[in-house]
Amino acid sequence: TQLLEQSPQFLSIQEGENLTVYCNSSSVFSSLQWYRQEPGEGPVLLVTVVTGGEVKKLKRLTFQFGDARKDSSLHITAAQPGDTGLYLCAGPSGTYKYIFGTGTRLKVLA
Amino acid sequence: DAGVIQSPRHEVTEMGQEVTLRCKPISGHNSLFWYRQTMMRGLELLIYFNNNVPIDDSGMPEDRFSAKMPNASFSTLKIQPSEPRDSAVYFCASGPMGGPYEQYFGPGTRLTVT
Numbered sequence: 001t002q003l004l005e006q007s008p009q010f011l012s013i014q015e016g017e018n019l020t021v022y023c024n025s026s027s028v029f030s031s032l033q034w035y036r037q038e039p040g041e042g043p044v045l046l047v048t049v050v051t052g053g054e055v056k057k058l059k060r061l062t063f064q065f066g067d068a069r070k071d072s073s074l075h076i077t078a079a080q081p082g083d084t085g086l087y088l089c090a091g092p093s094g095t096y097k098y099i100f101g102t103g104t105r106l107k108v109l110a
Numbered sequence: 111d112a113g114v115i116q117s118p119r120h121e122v123t124e125m126g127q128e129v130t131l132r133c134k135p136i137s138g139h140n141s142l143f144w145y146r147q148t149m150m151r152g153l154e155l156l157i158y159f160n161n162n163v164p165i166d167d168s169g170m171p172e173d174r175f176s177a178k179m180p181n182a183s184f185s186t187l188k189i190q191p192s193e194p195r196d197s198a199v200y201f202c203a204s205g206p207m208g209g210p211y212e213q214y215f216g217p218g219t220r221l222t223v224t
Binding site: 040041042044045048088096097098099100102103105108 | 114139152153154155158160165166199201202203211212213214215217
């Protein structure tokens with residue numbers, strides 16, 4: 001059974017701090033996606049990483065896919081209150097299914 | 111362009127009642143997914159439709175749950191009879207291809223069964 005474990009589960013930081021959240025599995029994934037979900041809304045896709053070792057940047061967010069394609073990280077530089085939300089990683093399981101990680105709930109305090 | 115539309119946004123019902131959740135996918139998308147999200151179990155796929163046809167319903171928890179997609183612009187998820195453990199947020203998502211490579215989620219329906 002493929003599982004995606006995310007850490008930490010909860011993170012509360014001050015505005016301006018840097019942070020990294022992790023998504024780990026014992027299984028190899030052909031790609032991984034990261035989503036952000038704000039309270040009362042559905043998840044919104046941030047990025048898809050497909051190549052081992054790949055690094056993608058989205059403004060202050062940096063996403064990395066592990067060389068072995070079993071893990072991924074999301075680094076946020078100079079966090080802002082608008083970054084608050086639930087961060088989910090997701091990986092394909094079969095032709096059309098994606099399984100979602102356990103999530104990291106981030107709160108950035110002004 | 112409008113995103114995925116779900117209704118109602120909130121539903122409170124008593125145990126044993128029938129509940130129907132509705133979804134209008136993004137026009138032109140041919141994949142539709144129903145998910146359930148709880149604190150304990152996270153986001154779980156319930157059922158997947160491709161071109162209005164149910165492809166995989168292995169995530170549907172019990173026979174009390176059923177889903178239909180009568181046309182490309184409408185889907186329903188029905189729970190009959192509802193139970194308190196069905197309380198969760200239910201999301202509908204649609205995608206432009208025959209797979210989940212891009213999924214666009216609706217705002218969700220928060221269901222509370224008392």
